[in-house]
Amino acid sequence: MLRIYRYLALASAVVLLLALAMVAWFYHQHAVLNLVEISTKHNVGLNRVMLNTLWSKYGDYLISARDLDGPTLRARPETREIHETIKELSAGVNVLKVKIYNRDGLTIFSSDPAQIGEDYSGRAAFMAAVRDGEPSSALTFRDRFSAFSGEVFQRDIVETYVPISIEDGDILGAFEVYTDVTDIKQRIARTTFNMLIGLFAIFGALYGVLVFGIMRRAIAPIRRASNQAAKIGPRSSGVRLPTSGMPWEVLPLVTAVNLALDRLDRALDAQRRFAADSAHELLTPLAVLGAHLDTLNEKKVATALRQDVDAMTDVVHQLLDLAELESEGSVINETETVDLREICVEVITMLAPLAVRDGKQLALSGTEDMIMVKANARMLHRALRNLIENATAHTPPGTRVEIQLDEEGVVRVTDQGPGVPPEGRDAVFHRFWRGDGETGSGAGLGLSIVKRIVESFDGSVTVSDAPGGGACFTIYLVKI
């Protein structure tokens, strides 16, 4: 699964770091190039001064010395004199070493005497300077280096070959000047580092705004839409995904889903209306059938058939109840504050005569006070009636059904019948589920209606064993 948010955040972080590293690298390279260029100019200038001073006095010697070898050159008095002059000239300037070559690459002089007499004709930089007549420079790092002042360690050095040419333009040899640029190089490194930190801070802040501000904000409408979508069910018709603030790229998907929901809603609505209409249409023929039964001469048959017709009428009524519960704008949505005790009394008053007729009793116990709960009076009445009718149907003649009230918004309906076995305690609340060997006239809809009703009031219903055997159905409601 591609996690766009994380992917973009990571990718842009990597790109940003790379870009910063590149900027720092370019800056560093540029600064070092500048350093070499400035050092070269400095070395060329210095060299000009040395040449002016030395050439008039030692020019001939430097040209003619080409046949001498190292030891001889070292022993010459000119070598020491040149050394002194150069040392004087470069006092206070960060020059570490100076060498003078003739045009064949022979080291005629070096401030490091050991190098006098060495042949440099093979050096590309030297040859380039002598051939093109242009100074050439390189920046190098030396672990140790023998300078005027003795050995020095870990130095950055710009070494410049400067061609020696007198008025007529002939190149007579080359100077090589070594300048110490360690300090400047370190300053460049420091500046680069500081710049990197600064850029990192600025771009880090921008990145934060981009990733955590803008991107999170762009994704927020999608999250909102997902939460909304999670709430959509068959009973939440009319709920649509919000389109406001939705990213343009996602909008077509959201709009398409909303249109699909429109179509589903219409289909669902048609189906519900069909169920309700069918149930309703059945009531009239059942009523007519009942009326015809009354005219039958065979009273025994008529009574038996009458029971069946009544049972069928009950089922049709339950189907109508279900259709109403499912329909949009159902009264179930009009929750109010009702007195649980009052409704229990109403239902018991209504059902008690029927129970007594069958040799059973209904008993109300618990608090005498009002118990205000969140519910709808008509629907709560229907739920309680279902539970008490079931209990009366299952409790044996001569026993009683107890309705206990609890001031926390709980009501228990307990009978002394066979109870509901543990494996059936979930299933009893499913539509059309009936216990094994159930002979009553129902269709298994009653408890599913009860569950649906109490859940719409944010309540719940459970079944357990009554203390002395029998079933105990408990409705929990939200107390106001």
Ligand SMILES: Nc1ncnc2c1ncn2[C@@H]1O[C@H](COP(=O)(O)OP(=O)(O)O)[C@@H](O)[C@H]1O
């Ligand atoms: N008080 C009870 N004691 C024992 N079994 C019960 C009780 N109430 C319900 N049941 C079981 O749950 C089933 C479903 O009940 P219900 O949904 O009311 O449908 P119906 O009453 O139409 O059968 C019943 O068939 C019965 O097996």
Ligand SMILES: [Mg+2]
């Ligand atoms: Mg029932």
